Amino acid sequence: MKIFNTLTRDKEEFNPINEKEVCLYSCGPTVYNFAHIGNLRAYLFMDNLRRVLKYNGYNLKHVMNITDVGHLTSDADEGEDKMMKAARRENKNPFEIASFYMEKFLNDIHKLNIDKPEIIARATEHIDIMEQYVKKIIENGYTYSTENTVYFDTSKLDKYGVLSNRKIEDQKAGARVEFDNGKKNISDFAVWIKAPENHIMKWDSFFGKCYPGWHLECSAMGYKYLGENFDIHTGGIDHIPIHHENEIAQSKGFSGKMPANYWMHVNFLLVNGEKMSKSLNNLYTLEELEEKGYEPLVYKMFNFTSNYRNQINFTWEAMDSAKTALIRLREGYIKHVNGMKKASLDEIKDYENRFLEAINDDLNMPVAMSVVWEVIKNPCKSKEFKDLLLKFDEVLGLNLKDYTGNKSEIPEDIQKLVVARNEARNNKNWAESDRLRDELIKKGYKVKDTKEGTVIE
Numbered sequence: 001m002k003i004f005n006t007l008t009r010d011k012e013e014f015n016p017i018n019e020k021e022v023c024l025y026s027c028g029p030t031v032y033n034f035a036h037i038g039n040l041r042a043y044l045f046m047d048n049l050r051r052v053l054k055y056n057g058y059n060l061k062h063v064m065n066i067t068d069v070g071h072l073t074s075d076a077d078e079g080e081d082k083m084m085k086a087a088r089r090e091n092k093n094p095f096e097i098a099s100f101y102m103e104k105f106l107n108d109i110h111k112l113n114i115d116k117p118e119i120i121a122r123a124t125e126h127i128d129i130m131e132q133y134v135k136k137i138i139e140n141g142y143t144y145s146t147e148n149t150v151y152f153d154t155s156k157l158d159k160y161g162v163l164s165n166r167k168i169e170d171q172k173a174g175a176r177v178e179f180d181n182g183k184k185n186i187s188d189f190a191v192w193i194k195a196p197e198n199h200i201m202k203w204d205s206f207f208g209k210c211y212p213g214w215h216l217e218c219s220a221m222g223y224k225y226l227g228e229n230f231d232i233h234t235g236g237i238d239h240i241p242i243h244h245e246n247e248i249a250q251s252k253g254f255s256g257k258m259p260a261n262y263w264m265h266v267n268f269l270l271v272n273g274e275k276m277s278k279s280l281n282n283l284y285t286l287e288e289l290e291e292k293g294y295e296p297l298v299y300k301m302f303n304f305t306s307n308y309r310n311q312i313n314f315t316w317e318a319m320d321s322a323k324t325a326l327i328r329l330r331e332g333y334i335k336h337v338n339g340m341k342k343a344s345l346d347e348i349k350d351y352e353n354r355f356l357e358a359i360n361d362d363l364n365m366p367v368a369m370s371v372v373w374e375v376i377k378n379p380c381k382s383k384e385f386k387d388l389l390l391k392f393d394e395v396l397g398l399n400l401k402d403y404t405g406n407k408s409e410i411p412e413d414i415q416k417l418v419v420a421r422n423e424a425r426n427n428k429n430w431a432e433s434d435r436l437r438d439e440l441i442k443k444g445y446k447v448k449d450t451k452e453g454t455v456i457e
Protein backbone atom coordinates (compact mmCIF):
# COMPACT_ATOMS: atom_id res chain seq x y z
CA MET A 1 0.00 0.00 0.00
CA LYS A 2 1.36 3.41 -0.94
CA ILE A 3 0.43 6.61 0.86
CA PHE A 4 1.55 10.19 0.46
CA ASN A 5 3.55 11.28 3.47
CA THR A 6 3.55 15.06 4.05
CA LEU A 7 6.72 14.63 6.09
CA THR A 8 8.80 13.40 3.15
CA ARG A 9 6.57 14.97 0.46
CA ASP A 10 6.59 11.60 -1.25
CA LYS A 11 4.30 8.69 -1.96
CA GLU A 12 5.80 5.94 0.18
CA GLU A 13 5.28 2.25 0.74
CA PHE A 14 3.35 1.90 4.00
CA ASN A 15 5.27 -0.16 6.56
CA PRO A 16 3.53 -0.27 9.93
CA ILE A 17 5.50 -0.58 13.16
CA ASN A 18 3.51 -3.67 14.08
CA GLU A 19 2.29 -5.80 11.15
CA LYS A 20 -0.84 -6.87 13.04
CA GLU A 21 -2.17 -3.56 14.27
CA VAL A 22 -1.92 -0.13 12.71
CA CYS A 23 -2.01 2.74 15.19
CA LEU A 24 -3.36 6.03 13.97
CA TYR A 25 -4.50 9.37 15.27
CA SER A 26 -6.87 11.83 13.64
CA CYS A 27 -7.38 15.41 14.68
CA GLY A 28 -11.07 15.68 15.40
CA PRO A 29 -13.55 18.54 15.48
CA THR A 30 -13.74 21.54 17.75
CA VAL A 31 -17.30 21.23 19.01
CA TYR A 32 -18.38 24.85 19.22
CA ASN A 33 -20.81 24.86 16.29
CA PHE A 34 -22.39 22.58 13.70
CA ALA A 35 -19.87 20.81 11.48
CA HIS A 36 -20.14 21.98 7.88
CA ILE A 37 -19.71 19.63 4.95
CA GLY A 38 -16.14 20.93 4.47
CA ASN A 39 -15.27 19.68 7.95
CA LEU A 40 -17.03 16.45 7.14
CA ARG A 41 -14.79 15.93 4.13
CA ALA A 42 -11.93 15.50 6.61
CA TYR A 43 -13.80 12.66 8.32
CA LEU A 44 -14.83 11.07 5.04
CA PHE A 45 -11.14 10.90 4.24
CA MET A 46 -10.49 9.36 7.66
CA ASP A 47 -13.22 6.81 6.99
CA ASN A 48 -11.74 5.99 3.61
CA LEU A 49 -8.29 5.47 5.09
CA ARG A 50 -9.65 3.23 7.86
CA ARG A 51 -11.58 1.12 5.42
CA VAL A 52 -8.66 0.75 3.01
CA LEU A 53 -6.36 -0.31 5.84
CA LYS A 54 -8.92 -2.87 7.01
CA TYR A 55 -9.40 -4.10 3.43
CA ASN A 56 -5.67 -4.77 3.41
CA GLY A 57 -6.12 -6.97 6.46
CA TYR A 58 -4.86 -4.66 9.20
CA ASN A 59 -6.46 -4.35 12.60
CA LEU A 60 -6.70 -0.78 13.74
CA LYS A 61 -6.19 1.16 16.91
CA HIS A 62 -7.38 4.59 15.99
CA VAL A 63 -7.84 7.62 18.20
CA MET A 64 -9.76 10.75 17.34
CA ASN A 65 -9.94 13.67 19.69
CA ILE A 66 -12.86 15.96 20.36
CA THR A 67 -11.62 19.46 21.11
CA ASP A 68 -13.83 20.92 23.78
CA VAL A 69 -11.38 23.33 25.38
CA GLY A 70 -8.37 25.45 24.51
CA HIS A 71 -8.84 26.11 20.76
CA LEU A 72 -8.57 29.87 20.46
CA THR A 73 -10.24 31.80 17.66
CA SER A 74 -6.92 31.84 15.84
CA ASP A 75 -4.88 28.62 15.54
CA ALA A 76 -1.97 30.59 16.98
CA ASP A 77 -2.30 31.81 20.56
CA GLU A 78 -4.58 34.65 19.77
CA GLY A 79 -8.15 35.49 20.63
CA GLU A 80 -10.70 33.88 22.83
CA ASP A 81 -11.47 30.20 23.49
CA LYS A 82 -13.98 29.15 20.80
CA MET A 83 -16.05 27.32 23.40
CA MET A 84 -16.38 30.42 25.57
CA LYS A 85 -17.39 32.52 22.61
CA ALA A 86 -20.05 29.99 21.61
CA ALA A 87 -21.31 29.82 25.20
CA ARG A 88 -21.86 33.57 25.19
CA ARG A 89 -23.54 33.43 21.78
CA GLU A 90 -26.00 30.80 22.94
CA ASN A 91 -26.32 31.80 26.55
CA LYS A 92 -25.21 28.36 27.77
CA ASN A 93 -22.18 27.12 29.61
CA PRO A 94 -19.28 25.81 27.52
CA PHE A 95 -19.73 22.22 28.75
CA GLU A 96 -23.32 22.24 27.47
CA ILE A 97 -22.13 23.67 24.15
CA ALA A 98 -19.52 20.92 23.83
CA SER A 99 -21.94 18.08 24.61
CA PHE A 100 -24.59 19.43 22.24
CA TYR A 101 -22.30 19.87 19.23
CA MET A 102 -20.41 16.66 19.90
CA GLU A 103 -23.70 14.73 19.70
CA LYS A 104 -24.55 16.54 16.46
CA PHE A 105 -21.15 15.68 15.02
CA LEU A 106 -21.42 12.01 15.98
CA ASN A 107 -24.84 11.93 14.40
CA ASP A 108 -23.45 13.42 11.16
CA ILE A 109 -20.67 10.88 10.91
CA HIS A 110 -23.16 8.11 11.61
CA LYS A 111 -25.36 9.34 8.75
CA LEU A 112 -22.35 9.29 6.43
CA ASN A 113 -21.66 5.71 7.50
CA ILE A 114 -18.22 6.75 8.68
CA ASP A 115 -16.46 3.90 10.40
CA LYS A 116 -15.81 5.33 13.86
CA PRO A 117 -12.34 5.28 15.43
CA GLU A 118 -11.89 2.75 18.21
CA ILE A 119 -11.23 5.53 20.71
CA ILE A 120 -12.92 8.92 20.73
CA ALA A 121 -11.22 11.09 23.32
CA ARG A 122 -12.57 14.35 24.71
CA ALA A 123 -9.93 16.87 25.71
CA THR A 124 -11.72 17.85 28.93
CA GLU A 125 -11.63 14.23 30.07
CA HIS A 126 -7.84 14.10 29.69
CA ILE A 127 -6.65 17.12 31.63
CA ASP A 128 -4.58 14.92 34.00
CA ILE A 129 -2.52 13.34 31.24
CA MET A 130 -2.04 16.75 29.65
CA GLU A 131 -0.72 18.16 32.90
CA GLN A 132 1.71 15.23 33.29
CA TYR A 133 2.80 15.75 29.71
CA VAL A 134 3.47 19.45 30.21
CA LYS A 135 5.38 18.80 33.42
CA LYS A 136 7.72 16.44 31.59
CA ILE A 137 8.32 18.95 28.81
CA ILE A 138 9.12 21.52 31.48
CA GLU A 139 11.49 19.08 33.24
CA ASN A 140 13.20 18.40 29.93
CA GLY A 141 13.90 22.11 29.57
CA TYR A 142 11.76 22.92 26.53
CA THR A 143 9.63 25.67 28.03
CA TYR A 144 9.70 29.02 29.76
CA SER A 145 6.96 30.77 31.67
CA THR A 146 5.57 34.25 31.70
CA GLU A 147 3.21 35.39 34.42
CA ASN A 148 0.20 33.76 32.75
CA THR A 149 1.50 31.23 30.29
CA VAL A 150 3.87 28.32 29.92
CA TYR A 151 5.35 28.58 26.43
CA PHE A 152 7.06 25.93 24.36
CA ASP A 153 10.47 27.28 23.37
CA THR A 154 10.84 26.29 19.73
CA SER A 155 14.44 27.53 19.61
CA LYS A 156 15.38 24.51 21.79
CA LEU A 157 14.63 22.13 18.93
CA ASP A 158 17.15 21.08 16.30
CA LYS A 159 14.60 22.14 13.76
CA TYR A 160 11.12 23.58 14.08
CA GLY A 161 8.94 23.28 10.97
CA VAL A 162 9.88 19.80 9.70
CA LEU A 163 6.43 19.18 8.26
CA SER A 164 5.80 22.42 6.43
CA ASN A 165 9.48 23.01 5.83
CA ARG A 166 8.99 26.62 6.89
CA LYS A 167 11.66 28.67 8.43
CA ILE A 168 11.00 30.73 11.51
CA GLU A 169 11.97 33.87 9.58
CA ASP A 170 9.24 33.14 6.99
CA GLN A 171 6.66 33.06 9.71
CA LYS A 172 7.56 36.51 10.92
CA ALA A 173 6.56 38.11 7.66
CA GLY A 174 3.02 36.78 7.47
CA ALA A 175 2.15 36.21 11.09
CA ARG A 176 -0.45 38.21 12.93
CA VAL A 177 0.50 36.80 16.30
CA GLU A 178 0.25 39.34 19.05
CA PHE A 179 3.32 38.93 21.18
CA ASP A 180 2.43 38.20 24.76
CA ASN A 181 4.83 40.11 26.98
CA GLY A 182 7.81 37.87 27.18
CA LYS A 183 7.21 35.46 24.29
CA LYS A 184 10.68 34.85 22.92
CA ASN A 185 10.23 33.52 19.38
CA ILE A 186 7.45 34.02 16.88
CA SER A 187 6.90 30.26 16.60
CA ASP A 188 6.73 29.66 20.38
CA PHE A 189 3.29 28.60 21.49
CA ALA A 190 1.27 28.28 24.66
CA VAL A 191 1.06 24.85 26.27
CA TRP A 192 -0.49 25.75 29.63
CA ILE A 193 -2.46 28.91 30.28
CA LYS A 194 -3.61 30.60 33.46
CA ALA A 195 -7.36 31.08 33.24
CA PRO A 196 -8.81 34.55 33.69
CA GLU A 197 -11.44 35.03 36.44
CA ASN A 198 -14.41 34.68 34.07
CA HIS A 199 -13.07 31.53 32.38
CA ILE A 200 -15.35 28.61 33.18
CA MET A 201 -13.22 25.77 31.81
CA LYS A 202 -10.25 25.68 34.17
CA TRP A 203 -8.52 23.14 36.34
CA ASP A 204 -6.27 23.30 39.44
CA SER A 205 -2.70 22.63 38.45
CA PHE A 206 0.97 23.21 39.29
CA PHE A 207 0.61 26.67 37.68
CA GLY A 208 -2.68 27.67 39.33
CA LYS A 209 -6.12 27.43 37.77
CA CYS A 210 -5.34 26.74 34.13
CA TYR A 211 -6.49 25.33 30.85
CA PRO A 212 -4.37 23.59 28.19
CA GLY A 213 -3.16 25.04 24.91
CA TRP A 214 -4.98 23.52 21.94
CA HIS A 215 -2.04 21.53 20.52
CA LEU A 216 -1.34 19.77 23.79
CA GLU A 217 -4.40 17.52 23.79
CA CYS A 218 -3.38 15.71 20.61
CA SER A 219 0.15 15.06 21.84
CA ALA A 220 -0.97 13.89 25.27
CA MET A 221 -3.89 11.73 24.14
CA GLY A 222 -1.91 10.30 21.21
CA TYR A 223 0.79 9.32 23.71
CA LYS A 224 -1.69 7.90 26.22
CA TYR A 225 -3.41 5.58 23.76
CA LEU A 226 -0.81 4.94 21.06
CA GLY A 227 2.55 5.50 22.71
CA GLU A 228 5.49 7.74 21.89
CA ASN A 229 5.71 6.71 18.25
CA PHE A 230 2.86 5.34 16.13
CA ASP A 231 2.07 4.85 12.46
CA ILE A 232 -0.20 7.47 10.93
CA HIS A 233 -1.41 10.92 11.89
CA THR A 234 -4.17 12.62 9.89
CA GLY A 235 -5.75 16.05 9.67
CA GLY A 236 -6.73 18.82 7.31
CA ILE A 237 -4.04 20.64 5.34
CA ASP A 238 -4.66 23.70 7.51
CA HIS A 239 -3.13 21.73 10.38
CA ILE A 240 0.24 21.41 8.68
CA PRO A 241 1.89 24.77 9.46
CA ILE A 242 0.89 25.29 13.10
CA HIS A 243 -1.06 22.57 14.86
CA HIS A 244 0.94 19.61 13.60
CA GLU A 245 4.28 21.40 13.79
CA ASN A 246 3.46 22.13 17.41
CA GLU A 247 2.41 18.56 18.10
CA ILE A 248 5.74 17.40 16.70
CA ALA A 249 7.58 19.99 18.78
CA GLN A 250 5.81 18.82 21.95
CA SER A 251 6.63 15.18 21.26
CA LYS A 252 10.25 16.07 20.67
CA GLY A 253 10.23 17.92 23.98
CA PHE A 254 8.52 15.03 25.74
CA SER A 255 10.26 11.93 24.41
CA GLY A 256 12.66 13.13 21.74
CA LYS A 257 10.65 11.16 19.17
CA MET A 258 8.51 11.90 16.15
CA PRO A 259 4.96 11.06 17.22
CA ALA A 260 3.97 9.50 13.89
CA ASN A 261 5.86 8.05 10.93
CA TYR A 262 3.34 9.03 8.26
CA TRP A 263 1.42 12.31 8.14
CA MET A 264 -1.59 12.45 5.85
CA HIS A 265 -3.54 15.61 5.09
CA VAL A 266 -6.83 16.12 3.34
CA ASN A 267 -7.36 19.12 1.09
CA PHE A 268 -10.25 21.58 1.24
CA LEU A 269 -13.78 21.58 0.00
CA LEU A 270 -14.30 24.82 -1.91
CA VAL A 271 -17.35 26.85 -2.84
CA ASN A 272 -16.91 29.15 -5.84
CA GLY A 273 -13.18 28.71 -5.57
CA GLU A 274 -13.00 29.62 -1.88
CA LYS A 275 -12.52 27.36 1.13
CA MET A 276 -15.82 26.47 2.79
CA SER A 277 -15.52 27.98 6.23
CA LYS A 278 -17.43 29.54 9.04
CA SER A 279 -15.57 32.80 8.67
CA LEU A 280 -16.51 33.19 4.98
CA ASN A 281 -20.08 32.20 5.78
CA ASN A 282 -20.29 30.04 2.66
CA LEU A 283 -21.11 26.80 4.35
CA TYR A 284 -23.73 24.07 4.26
CA THR A 285 -24.45 21.48 6.89
CA LEU A 286 -25.43 17.89 6.22
CA GLU A 287 -28.90 18.71 7.49
CA GLU A 288 -29.23 21.46 4.88
CA LEU A 289 -28.31 18.97 2.17
CA GLU A 290 -30.96 16.61 3.50
CA GLU A 291 -33.54 19.38 3.51
CA LYS A 292 -32.74 19.98 -0.14
CA GLY A 293 -33.39 16.32 -0.89
CA TYR A 294 -29.86 14.88 -0.88
CA GLU A 295 -29.37 11.97 1.44
CA PRO A 296 -26.00 12.03 3.28
CA LEU A 297 -24.51 9.20 1.21
CA VAL A 298 -24.86 11.36 -1.90
CA TYR A 299 -22.28 13.66 -0.36
CA LYS A 300 -20.03 10.66 0.19
CA MET A 301 -20.42 9.71 -3.50
CA PHE A 302 -19.54 13.27 -4.47
CA ASN A 303 -16.29 13.01 -2.48
CA PHE A 304 -15.27 9.89 -4.39
CA THR A 305 -14.98 11.99 -7.55
CA SER A 306 -11.73 13.49 -6.31
CA ASN A 307 -8.55 12.34 -4.61
CA TYR A 308 -8.34 13.52 -0.99
CA ARG A 309 -5.16 15.48 -1.77
CA ASN A 310 -6.95 17.65 -4.31
CA GLN A 311 -9.31 20.49 -3.66
CA ILE A 312 -12.88 19.73 -4.63
CA ASN A 313 -15.42 22.36 -5.63
CA PHE A 314 -18.92 22.04 -4.26
CA THR A 315 -21.76 22.74 -6.69
CA TRP A 316 -25.41 21.72 -6.75
CA GLU A 317 -24.90 20.32 -10.25
CA ALA A 318 -22.17 18.03 -8.89
CA MET A 319 -24.52 16.97 -6.08
CA ASP A 320 -27.22 16.18 -8.63
CA SER A 321 -24.76 14.04 -10.57
CA ALA A 322 -23.74 12.25 -7.37
CA LYS A 323 -27.40 11.67 -6.52
CA THR A 324 -28.06 10.15 -9.94
CA ALA A 325 -24.89 8.09 -9.65
CA LEU A 326 -25.94 6.67 -6.28
CA ILE A 327 -29.37 5.70 -7.66
CA ARG A 328 -27.73 4.02 -10.67
CA LEU A 329 -25.23 2.27 -8.47
CA ARG A 330 -27.98 0.82 -6.28
CA GLU A 331 -30.12 -0.17 -9.24
CA GLY A 332 -27.12 -1.77 -10.93
CA TYR A 333 -26.35 -3.65 -7.75
CA ILE A 334 -29.92 -4.97 -7.51
CA LYS A 335 -29.67 -6.28 -11.08
CA HIS A 336 -26.72 -8.42 -9.96
CA VAL A 337 -28.61 -9.46 -6.80
CA ASN A 338 -31.36 -10.80 -9.05
CA GLY A 339 -28.94 -12.08 -11.70
CA MET A 340 -28.97 -15.75 -12.64
CA LYS A 341 -25.84 -15.90 -14.80
CA LYS A 342 -22.37 -17.12 -13.89
CA ALA A 343 -19.54 -14.58 -13.86
CA SER A 344 -16.10 -15.48 -15.13
CA LEU A 345 -13.55 -16.00 -12.35
CA ASP A 346 -10.85 -14.31 -14.42
CA GLU A 347 -13.01 -11.26 -14.80
CA ILE A 348 -13.69 -11.13 -11.06
CA LYS A 349 -9.98 -11.46 -10.30
CA ASP A 350 -9.15 -8.70 -12.77
CA TYR A 351 -11.70 -6.33 -11.17
CA GLU A 352 -10.40 -7.19 -7.69
CA ASN A 353 -6.81 -6.55 -8.67
CA ARG A 354 -7.54 -3.22 -10.30
CA PHE A 355 -9.71 -2.05 -7.42
CA LEU A 356 -7.00 -2.98 -4.92
CA GLU A 357 -4.32 -1.34 -7.00
CA ALA A 358 -6.34 1.90 -7.10
CA ILE A 359 -7.12 2.11 -3.39
CA ASN A 360 -3.55 1.14 -2.52
CA ASP A 361 -2.27 3.93 -4.71
CA ASP A 362 -2.75 6.57 -2.02
CA LEU A 363 -6.52 5.98 -1.90
CA ASN A 364 -7.19 6.76 -5.55
CA MET A 365 -10.97 6.67 -5.30
CA PRO A 366 -11.83 8.06 -8.75
CA VAL A 367 -9.99 5.12 -10.34
CA ALA A 368 -11.45 2.66 -7.80
CA MET A 369 -14.93 3.95 -8.65
CA SER A 370 -14.31 3.43 -12.36
CA VAL A 371 -13.75 -0.26 -11.59
CA VAL A 372 -16.95 -0.35 -9.53
CA TRP A 373 -18.85 1.08 -12.52
CA GLU A 374 -17.42 -1.58 -14.81
CA VAL A 375 -18.80 -4.25 -12.50
CA ILE A 376 -22.16 -2.48 -12.25
CA LYS A 377 -22.46 -2.21 -16.02
CA ASN A 378 -21.26 -5.71 -16.79
CA PRO A 379 -24.06 -7.28 -18.86
CA CYS A 380 -23.57 -10.65 -17.18
CA LYS A 381 -25.93 -10.20 -14.22
CA SER A 382 -24.68 -12.52 -11.54
CA LYS A 383 -24.58 -13.16 -7.78
CA GLU A 384 -20.77 -13.32 -7.92
CA PHE A 385 -20.69 -9.71 -9.07
CA LYS A 386 -23.14 -8.85 -6.31
CA ASP A 387 -20.68 -10.40 -3.82
CA LEU A 388 -17.83 -8.49 -5.43
CA LEU A 389 -19.72 -5.21 -5.09
CA LEU A 390 -20.41 -5.95 -1.43
CA LYS A 391 -16.70 -6.58 -0.96
CA PHE A 392 -15.86 -3.24 -2.61
CA ASP A 393 -18.48 -1.62 -0.41
CA GLU A 394 -16.31 -2.47 2.62
CA VAL A 395 -14.18 0.40 1.29
CA LEU A 396 -16.95 2.61 -0.06
CA GLY A 397 -19.22 2.35 2.95
CA LEU A 398 -22.36 3.02 0.92
CA ASN A 399 -24.46 0.43 2.77
CA LEU A 400 -25.21 -1.47 -0.42
CA LYS A 401 -26.19 -4.60 1.47
CA ASP A 402 -29.12 -2.74 3.05
CA TYR A 403 -30.47 -1.77 -0.34
CA THR A 404 -33.21 -4.08 -1.47
CA GLY A 405 -34.79 -2.01 -4.21
CA ASN A 406 -36.99 -0.56 -1.52
CA LYS A 407 -39.98 0.75 -3.49
CA SER A 408 -41.63 -2.64 -3.77
CA GLU A 409 -41.00 -3.26 -0.07
CA ILE A 410 -43.25 -0.48 1.16
CA PRO A 411 -46.72 -1.90 1.79
CA GLU A 412 -49.57 -0.49 -0.21
CA ASP A 413 -51.45 1.03 2.74
CA ILE A 414 -48.31 2.97 3.69
CA GLN A 415 -47.82 4.17 0.11
CA LYS A 416 -51.42 5.41 0.18
CA LEU A 417 -50.74 7.41 3.34
CA VAL A 418 -47.72 9.03 1.66
CA VAL A 419 -49.79 9.99 -1.38
CA ALA A 420 -52.55 11.37 0.84
CA ARG A 421 -50.04 13.38 2.83
CA ASN A 422 -48.51 14.89 -0.29
CA GLU A 423 -52.00 15.87 -1.40
CA ALA A 424 -52.77 17.44 1.97
CA ARG A 425 -49.53 19.43 1.81
CA ASN A 426 -50.25 20.59 -1.73
CA ASN A 427 -53.64 21.82 -0.47
CA LYS A 428 -51.90 23.47 2.50
CA ASN A 429 -54.04 21.34 4.80
CA TRP A 430 -51.44 21.27 7.56
CA ALA A 431 -53.65 19.66 10.19
CA GLU A 432 -54.32 16.68 7.92
CA SER A 433 -50.67 16.52 6.85
CA ASP A 434 -49.59 16.41 10.51
CA ARG A 435 -52.16 13.74 11.29
CA LEU A 436 -50.89 11.58 8.42
CA ARG A 437 -47.29 12.12 9.51
CA ASP A 438 -48.15 10.96 13.03
CA GLU A 439 -49.89 7.92 11.62
CA LEU A 440 -46.82 7.01 9.55
CA ILE A 441 -44.56 7.47 12.58
CA LYS A 442 -46.89 5.29 14.65
CA LYS A 443 -46.52 2.59 12.02
CA GLY A 444 -42.75 2.70 12.42
CA TYR A 445 -41.64 5.01 9.60
CA LYS A 446 -39.33 8.00 9.70
CA VAL A 447 -40.91 10.90 7.83
CA LYS A 448 -38.95 13.62 6.04
CA ASP A 449 -40.20 16.59 4.07
CA THR A 450 -38.21 17.24 0.93
CA LYS A 451 -38.57 19.28 -2.22
CA GLU A 452 -39.89 16.15 -3.89
CA GLY A 453 -42.51 15.63 -1.16
CA THR A 454 -42.78 13.19 1.72
CA VAL A 455 -39.95 10.69 1.96
CA ILE A 456 -40.21 7.77 4.36
CA GLU A 457 -37.71 5.32 5.73
Ligand code: AMP
Binding pocket: 027, 028, 029, 030, 031, 037, 038, 039, 040, 041, 042, 235, 236, 237, 238, 239, 266, 267, 268, 269, 270, 275, 276, 277
Ligand atom coordinates in the same frame (compact mmCIF):
# COMPACT_ATOMS: atom_id res chain seq x y z
P1 AMP B 1 -12.31 22.30 13.23
O1 AMP B 1 -13.55 21.70 13.82
O2 AMP B 1 -12.46 23.73 12.86
O3 AMP B 1 -11.10 22.03 14.09
O4 AMP B 1 -12.07 21.55 11.85
C1 AMP B 1 -12.23 20.18 11.74
C2 AMP B 1 -11.56 19.66 10.51
O5 AMP B 1 -12.17 20.15 9.33
C3 AMP B 1 -10.09 20.00 10.38
O6 AMP B 1 -9.37 18.82 10.05
C4 AMP B 1 -10.02 20.97 9.22
O7 AMP B 1 -8.82 20.84 8.53
C5 AMP B 1 -11.17 20.50 8.39
N1 AMP B 1 -11.72 21.52 7.50
C6 AMP B 1 -12.13 22.76 7.81
N2 AMP B 1 -12.62 23.40 6.72
C7 AMP B 1 -12.52 22.52 5.68
C8 AMP B 1 -12.87 22.55 4.28
N3 AMP B 1 -13.42 23.61 3.70
N4 AMP B 1 -12.61 21.45 3.55
C9 AMP B 1 -12.06 20.35 4.10
N5 AMP B 1 -11.71 20.25 5.40
C10 AMP B 1 -11.94 21.32 6.19
Ligand code: ZN
Binding pocket: 026, 027, 028, 218, 243
Ligand atom coordinates in the same frame (compact mmCIF):
# COMPACT_ATOMS: atom_id res chain seq x y z
ZN1 ZN C 1 -4.74 17.65 16.66
